[in-house]
Amino acid sequence: ALIKSEKQSAIPDQTKFVLDPVGNQELLVRGVRKHVRSSYKGVLLDGHFTLLKPNGEITAIEVDVFAKLGLDTIVVLRDNPISICNRLRERDKQDWAIAIVSAHQDAEINRARVVASSLGIPIYIVDTLDSDSLARAIHALEK
16 A cells, blocks of 8 residues: 555556556665654564565565665464465455465565564565464564
């Protein structure tokens, strides 16, 4: 929503593919600075560490994007790829191959770990149905 608020055409409505990953990340940073950082003490940003190009290639988002966002903690939600495919089908009316979704989730988690390590911030990998690990992550964010 922040990217779209900066440029409506940045993210096509019915696809998960991103045509201009670098440009979109610049829009995200600008949107966070304009709409979020000045208004709130803490922000939970729902985003990605990798993106899919139209050719299916998984592209890592550069660490400097996350540095510019001023992150202090990363929480990654992990789910069964079949469940993710089902939600994508319901939301976007598109079928995704389980192998693609699984590979993308693995790439997201690996990239999130690289970003956390590079920025020297904590990372929590939370399974969607694991309320204990989610509670630990939320508690850590409150500190």
